Amino acid sequence: MSNPNLKENKLKRFFGVMLRKPIKAISPTLYVKLQYRYITHHKLHLSPPVRYTEKLQYLRLFVYPKWKEVSSCAGRATVRSYVAEKGYGDALIPCLGVYDSFQDIPWEEMPPRFVLKCTHASGWNLLVRDKSKVDRKEEEKRFASWLHRDYGKETMERHYSPIKPQIIAEEWIGDPDHLPVEYKIHVYNGKAKNLYVVTGRGEDIRYTELTIEWESFDG
Structure with missing residues (x-):
């Protein structure tokens, strides 16, 4: 007997792939809203953004594309010059x-x-x-x-x-078989507020949001 949930999920994935490009072309904002809802199960509020992750989507859509320094820091090669200029090349x-x-x-x-x-x-x-x-x-x-x-x-x-x-x-850093744990520190107005921890890179990857006190953080 066929599984109706499996069929429904396959149908959703099919239409998701088919509609992705036209939605991006027609409305990047709509695409990001749908993506946010799919990943977080929350409605995306942009006027104004309230949750931490909503603010990231606002920056992604309306601020970062116009900010040349953000592009420089996103580039895997160009960011090295930026970090070195700030005195952290080591x-x-x-x-x-x-x-x-x-x-x-x-x-x-x-x-x-x-x-x-x-x-x-x-x-x-x-x-x-x-x-x-x-x-x-x-x-x-x-x-x-x-x-x-x-x-x-x-x-x-x-x-x-x-x-x-x-x-x-x-x-290559770390041992030959495993990549090291990544700790990304999010700083607001010069103050560290929360951590983004990535484990299992290249294997069973997992992402964890924590406060600076190492407590669970729901963005």
Whole structure:
């Protein structure tokens, strides 16, 4: 006997994929509202935004696309200059190089383990745990596709669109089998207010919002 819930979920996914592009083209705000409702199960209020996550969506739609410094800080390569100028260059993961294409990477000169990231996107990465086992032809195709796509337009995060599409190579940090836990500290008017903790990167990834006192935080 067929499962009606399964059919309903498949139908929702089908229409979600079919309608995504036209909704983005007609109304970015409507797209973000639908996306927010789907992810958080809350209605998105923008006039004015109240919840922390609502304020992020307001910035995403109306502020960040016009703010050049935000684009510079979103770029995986350009942010390094910004951080160094502020006196925190020693906190950066060592960079192995920045390349215009996958073919430009000097593979034989690279260390056994490293990470490749597209500079103009989030999540378009390759974790090279053992370079001798990488299918370079396949990865070349994948990165060529990524470098020709406008991540900002696809995700309605327009501050990514001005960033030059390149590939940055960074040293592998942590042990060979697991990536370290990430701690993102959110600062408001110079004061740390909450934490965004990412565990299981590259495996079973999980995201947790905490207050600065390490208590659960519902944004």
